Amino acid sequence: METITKTKLPEKEVKQEFKKETTVKIQGSEAVVRSLIEEGADLIFGYPGGAIMPVYDEFYKVQDKIHHVLTRHEQGAIHAAQGFARSSGKVGVVIATSGPGATNLITGIADAQIDSTPLVCITGQVGSNLLGSDAFQETDVVSISTPVTKWNYQVTKASEIPAVIAKAFYIAKSGRPGPVLIDITKDAQFEEFDFSYKKCEKIRSYHPVPKMDPEKVKEAADMINKAKKPFVVFGQGVVLAQAEKEFKDFIEKADIPAASTLLGLSALPTDHNLNMGMVGMHGHYAPNVLTNECDVLIAIGMRFDDRVTGSLDTYAKQAKIIHFDIDPAEIDKNVKTDIAVLGTVKETLAELIPMIDKNKNQKWHQEFHDLRKIEYDRIIHPQTKPTQEKLTMGEVIAAVNEQTNGDAILVSDVGQNQMMTSRYGKFNTTKSKITSGGLGTMGFGLPAAMGAKLGRPDREVVAFIGDGGFQMTIQELGTIMQTKIPVKIVVLNNEFLGMVRQWQELFFDRRYASTVMTNPDFVKIVEGYGIKAQRVSKRENLKDAIADMIASEDAYFVEVIVEKEENVFPMIPSGASVSDVRLK
Amino acid sequence: MEKQLYTISVYTENNLGLLNRIATIFLKRHVNIESLTVSSTEIEHVSRFIIVAYITEDEVKKIIKQIEKQIEVIKAFYHTNDEAIYLQSALFKVKSELLFEKRQIQNIIKKSNARIVTVNPEFFVLEKSGRKEEIEELYDGLAEYGIMQFVRSGRISVTKEEMKITELLEKELV
Numbered sequence: 001m002e003t004i005t006k007t008k009l010p011e012k013e014v015k016q017e018f019k020k021e022t023t024v025k026i027q028g029s030e031a032v033v034r035s036l037i038e039e040g041a042d043l044i045f046g047y048p049g050g051a052i053m054p055v056y057d058e059f060y061k062v063q064d065k066i067h068h069v070l071t072r073h074e075q076g077a078i079h080a081a082q083g084f085a086r087s088s089g090k091v092g093v094v095i096a097t098s099g100p101g102a103t104n105l106i107t108g109i110a111d112a113q114i115d116s117t118p119l120v121c122i123t124g125q126v127g128s129n130l131l132g133s134d135a136f137q138e139t140d141v142v143s144i145s146t147p148v149t150k151w152n153y154q155v156t157k158a159s160e161i162p163a164v165i166a167k168a169f170y171i172a173k174s175g176r177p178g179p180v181l182i183d184i185t186k187d188a189q190f191e192e193f194d195f196s197y198k199k200c201e202k203i204r205s206y207h208p209v210p211k212m213d214p215e216k217v218k219e220a221a222d223m224i225n226k227a228k229k230p231f232v233v234f235g236q237g238v239v240l241a242q243a244e245k246e247f248k249d250f251i252e253k254a255d256i257p258a259a260s261t262l263l264g265l266s267a268l269p270t271d272h273n274l275n276m277g278m279v280g281m282h283g284h285y286a287p288n289v290l291t292n293e294c295d296v297l298i299a300i301g302m303r304f305d306d307r308v309t310g311s312l313d314t315y316a317k318q319a320k321i322i323h324f325d326i327d328p329a330e331i332d333k334n335v336k337t338d339i340a341v342l343g344t345v346k347e348t349l350a351e352l353i354p355m356i357d358k359n360k361n362q363k364w365h366q367e368f369h370d371l372r373k374i375e376y377d378r379i380i381h382p383q384t385k386p387t388q389e390k391l392t393m394g395e396v397i398a399a400v401n402e403q404t405n406g407d408a409i410l411v412s413d414v415g416q417n418q419m420m421t422s423r424y425g426k427f428n429t430t431k432s433k434i435t436s437g438g439l440g441t442m443g444f445g446l447p448a449a450m451g452a453k454l455g456r457p458d459r460e461v462v463a464f465i466g467d468g469g470f471q472m473t474i475q476e477l478g479t480i481m482q483t484k485i486p487v488k489i490v491v492l493n494n495e496f497l498g499m500v501r502q503w504q505e506l507f508f509d510r511r512y513a514s515t516v517m518t519n520p521d522f523v524k525i526v527e528g529y530g531i532k533a534q535r536v537s538k539r540e541n542l543k544d545a546i547a548d549m550i551a552s553e554d555a556y557f558v559e560v561i562v563e564k565e566e567n568v569f570p571m572i573p574s575g576a577s578v579s580d581v582r583l584k
Numbered sequence: 585m586e587k588q589l590y591t592i593s594v595y596t597e598n599n600l601g602l603l604n605r606i607a608t609i610f611l612k613r614h615v616n617i618e619s620l621t622v623s624s625t626e627i628e629h630v631s632r633f634i635i636v637a638y639i640t641e642d643e644v645k646k647i648i649k650q651i652e653k654q655i656e657v658i659k660a661f662y663h664t665n666d667e668a669i670y671l672q673s674a675l676f677k678v679k680s681e682l683l684f685e686k687r688q689i690q691n692i693i694k695k696s697n698a699r700i701v702t703v704n705p706e707f708f709v710l711e712k713s714g715r716k717e718e719i720e721e722l723y724d725g726l727a728e729y730g731i732m733q734f735v736r737s738g739r740i741s742v743t744k745e746e747m748k749i750t751e752l753l754e755k756e757l758v
Contacts, residue, residue, distance in 0.1 A: 142601060147608040151655045152601070171655055204757045205597050205658045329649035 023196045028158030029054035029189040032122065035165035037065050038197045041093045041120075043084065043454055045069045045077040049097025050137060052124030054189040069454065069483050072475035074101050076447040078108025079473065082117050083451030086434045087409055087459070089242070091118045091172050092451065098124045099137030102183070103144065107441055109179045110148040114438030115263060116240060118177035120168045121145075128156040128185040141183050150178030158191035163200070170200035175208025176327045177240060210328055212343035214351060220322045220339050221355035223296055227320075229364045230256045231287070231294035233279055233308070236263035236437075237301015237325060243346035244268070244430045247300065250349050254356045257368050259287030261302045263437045266427035270406065276368050280308045281572045282419040285379075285581060286371035288572060291316050292579040293367070300324045301345045304334040305438065314577035324348050378583050379569050384424060390563035391539060393420040393464075393492050399542050400462055400490065401426040403550040408460040409434060409452050413445030413469035415499035417492045419568045421464045431456075443472030446489065450480060453487045460488065460550065467493040467519050477529040480555050488549050489557045491522055494564045502567045526557040533557035585640035589618065591663045591670060591741045592648065594633040595625065595753055597656040606633060606657075609650045615639055619672070619738035627750060630658065636739050658756050663743055670741035674719045675701070676710040676726055677733035683708055692725040707732055 026034070032055050036044065046068060048056045059068050071077040074096045081092030092112075096105055102123040112119045126135040142154045151171045155164055161184070168180045224230055238247045244267050251258045251274050258268060259276045268275050277284030279291065291297065297319040302308070309315040312334060323330070323337040324345050331340040341348050383394030397420055400408070406426030411434045412418040418435050427433060434452050436444040449463035470491050480487060497515040504512050526533040536545045536558060549556040570581045596602050603622060610617050618636040625632045637644070644662045651660045680703060682689050693700070698712040712722050719736060 143604055146601065146605050147612060154600075203655060206655045207756075327653070329646070329653050331649075333646060333649075 023194040025192050026195045027054065027189065028161050028184065028191050028193070029058045031158060031161040031193070031195050032165065032184065032189070033058040033062055033066065034195060035162050035197060036093065037062070038199070039091070039165065039169045041066065041091070043067045043069065044093040044095060045071055045080045045084070045451065046095035047071060047074050047077055047097070047101060049101045049124065051098035051126055051186050052095060052101070052122075052189075054186070055095065055122070055124070055184075068095075069479065071447065072478045073473065074104035075107055075443065076473050076476040076479060078105045078119070078121065079111070079441070079444050079447035080451035080454070080476075080479070081119055082108060082112055082115075082444075083411065083434055083448030084455035085117050085119060085451075086448070086455075087431055087452035087461070088455030089431065090455065091120055091169055093120050093122070095122045096124070097137065098126055098141070099139045101137075102141035103139055105181075106144060106148065107439075109145055109181065111436050111439040111441045111444065112179040113148045113150065115436065116177050116236060117179065118172040119179035120165070120172050121179060121181040123181065123183045124189070125154065125183045125185045127187040129187070131185070141181065145181045148179070149181050152181040152183070154183040154185070155188050156185045158188045159193040161188070162195060162197045166198060166200040167203065170203070171206070209326060209344055210342040212341070212348055212351065216339060216341045217348055217351045218355065220298075220324075220341050221352055223320060223322060223339060224254060224256075224298060225355075225357045227296035227359065228361055229294045230254070230296045230298060230359055231290060231319075232256050232258035232298045232300060233261065233287075233291075233302055234258055234264045234267060234300040235261040235302025236267075237345050238264060238267040239430055241301065241326070241344040241346040243301075243344070243349055246346055246349040246353065248272070250353050250356065253353060253358065255359045256298070257287075257290075257365060259284065261305070261308055261437075262422055262435065264302060265422055265425070266430050266432035269428050270426045271428075276372070278422055279578070280305075281310070281574075282423065282568045282570065284372070284423070285375035285570050285583065286368040288570065288578045288581040289371055290367060292318065292577065294319050296320045296322065298322045298324070299335075300349070301326070303330045306334070309334060310572045310576050310578045310580075314579070375570065375583070380424075388563070391537070391542065391560055392566055393417065393562050394424050395539075396490060396492060396542065396546075396560050396562070397421055397424040397464065399546045400550075403546050404460055404462065408432070408462050409456065411435065411445055411449040411452055411461060411463040413463070413465040414440045414442045415466050415469065415497070416494075416502065416566070416568050417464045417466040417469070417498070419499075420492075423568075442469040445469055446473050447476045447479075449487045449489065450476060450483075450485045453485050462488040462490060464490050464492060466498055467491060467495060467517055467522075468497045470522070471519075474525070477526060477531060481529045481531060484554070486552070486554050488552070488555070490549070491557070491559045492562050493519065493522070493559055494562050494566065495519060496564060498566075499568070501565070505565070505567070506573070522559045523557070531555045531557055533559070535559045535561065537561040585642050587638055587640050589636055589638055589665055590644045591665070591668050591739065592633075592635040592637065592644065592651070592660060593663070593741070594635065594651055594660045595658040595749070596631050596633065597658065598624070598629050598631045599656050602631075602654070602656055603633075605654055606635075606651055609647060610635075610637065613643065613647065615643065615647070621738035621740055623740075627753060630753065634739055634741055658753055663741070667745070668741045668743055670715075670739050671713050672716055672719060672737050672739050673711065673713045674722075674734065674736040676712070676722070676731055677707050678710065678726060678729070678731060680704065680706055680708050682729050686729055689726070689729055692722065696722040696725070698722060
């Protein structure tokens with residue numbers, strides 16, 4: 001049977017549509033599942049509950065088509081979906097019940113919003129007749145999630161489901177990606193209607209990609225060609241636009257030193273001769289100092305976060321700023337630009353490359369290498385090849401690099417473990433660094449690593465987590481056990497909330513307020529979940545333990561007892577200038 | 585940068601939840617909304633928000649971009665008071681006896697160009713449209729004698745410039 005859709009479309013399009021559509025009367029709950037299948041979502045994360053049970057009942061029937069991963073907490077589900085999205089480049093899908101199920105997603109939604117991760121979150125809601133009655137497990141998740149979603153919508157009629165889900169996927173992945181939330185009342189899940197599905201390709205009020213202005217690209221090329229000391233800072237925009245090749249071609253042709261933001265890591269191989277490391281609070285010495293020496297700063301797919309810029313009053317004031325970004329709202333938000341080039345960086349860099357000349361200032365490159373040498377001698381070498389008795393975080397990461405040759409996806413939690421992983425992790429290919437950047441969500445690491453592994457089963461995934469963050473989502477060990485996710489977990493245990501302790505040491509006269517951790521026996525806990533585990537506290541055992549972990553076909557856990565009061569340096573103290581980066 | 589009153593006009597799809605979404609953009613930046621009016625427009629299914637806020641030009645520019653970023657927002661503009669024709673409406677409820685006993689009141693009403701909407705034995709209702717200051721002046725005049733009820737609307741505004749809104753929006757809606 002064929003149906004007529006009510007959308008007003010030009011004659012021609014309508015006819016094409018008819019051919020594809022055959023409809024059957026189904027329940028809203030089945031429509032949710034069929035819509036997900038239409039969108040190619042074959043792996044989703046979630047946790048059932050009263051208001052979403054009809055949809056779960058449908059999942060039960062399509063286990064051959066959709067693999068539902070039962071996490072141990074909704075926060076675990078959403079971070080897993082984020083990890084999945086970030087490693088695979090696909091849209092992550094999360095499903096939860098109303099009330100606490102929905103509110104438990106909020107941290108992950110906020111994280112995905114600030115880190116531009118495409119997610120579709122589906123929550124159950126009480127029946128529409130109960131809305132506003134303070135019913136059991138009723139919470140106004142649409143209002144709660146509004147400031148942290150790219151878009152959200154409450155469905156109260158089954159007939160809305162296919163179009164709303166189609167719209168959700170389109171919004172989540174197009175333009176600058178982000179999380180969307182669909183709240184579906186229980187009666188809409190039960191209601192029957194004529195199902196038909198059509199992917200969303202356009203929303204009339206939404207222009208996901210601003211039109212590139214070739215004049216701006218030309219202006220940018222002129223400015224870059226005239227620069228004596230050009231410097232590139234690149235962010236996740238390069239990865240999201242799948243512009244790694246264009247980006248590499250551009251910096252190679254121009255011969256310009258480039259440094260990454262936290263989320264831009266792995267868009268350019270670590271070993272690339274123009275890769276000067278990471279900028280920002282715990283970034284590398286040379287790119288931070290030379291940000292305030294360059295004459296043209298070329299920002300590509302990044303947003304001048306305060307952790308990147310330090311004090312804005314002193315940030316690259318001597319330089320002309322060129323900003324390539326997809327989001328007009330990022331232009332002039334934090335740093336005033338001289339030339340803004342809107343569009344996807346894949347498109348704008350491709351346009352730019354033919355106009356670019358090679359920069360011939362080798363002295364400028366030498367400045368980076370000189371500062372890099374200082375950092376190597378004073379920080380990198382002692383941290384990765386220490387002579388002190390206690391193990392350092394840096395040497396653990398270096399040991400993993402050695403075993404994986406830099407081919408692994410490194411997931412980190414938040415804090416010192418994150419900064420050390422970012423500083424010392426080796427990345428050969430893109431989408432290899434997954435971490436909570438903008439929101440700094442402790443507890444992200446373990447579930448995100450699960451999702452990353454499920455998103456890229458062909459790749460090794462190693463998570464570096466501190467003893468604090470590990471205990472924020474430790475329950476996800478249960479998911480790893482049940483779903484048999486062969487993820488590798490390294491807990492760097494210093495029995496402190498290390499980054500806060502570092503700040504207390506530096507700025508609060510070592511008053512260690514609530515940062516000392518009395519920890520359980522992690523190895524026993526992990527073994528209780530049936531996961532192989534070992535503890536390392538001596539240098540001579542580190543290499544073998546990491547080798548065992550990497551060799552394992554199954555999930556594997558290594559706890560490393562590290563120096564208790566190690567600090568992450570270089571460091572730009574909060575509110576200081578990037579060039580005042582401290583080496584101790 | 586100096587703060588002043590900006591009139592922000594937002595053209596949107598007529599969808600549930602957009603008011604909340606737009607309001608949170610102000611709240612997130614700790615900006616107070618002086619007045620807010622939502623109405624239909626000359627274009628079918630398109631709503632218009634008129635929001636007044638006391639902010640710097642830098643802030644208003646950033647807020648406009650954040651508003652335009654919302655999926656169902658079609659277009660947003662901002663104007664200074666000099667660039668806009670704007671007014672508010674107010675209703676005053678006053679005891680009827682005053683109208684006859686206090687000759688002064690009749691003068692105040694006359695001078696203010698307010699309109700009497702209804703009169704009954706208990707009270708009469710005045711309507712005054714104009715700039716905020718004009719409404720305040722009438723309020724102050726009547727307050728002396730006692731106001732039973734007072735209500736003032738949010739600002740409504742159109743630009744002094746022609747601004748072919750329908751054509752502009754049609755371009756956006758392609």
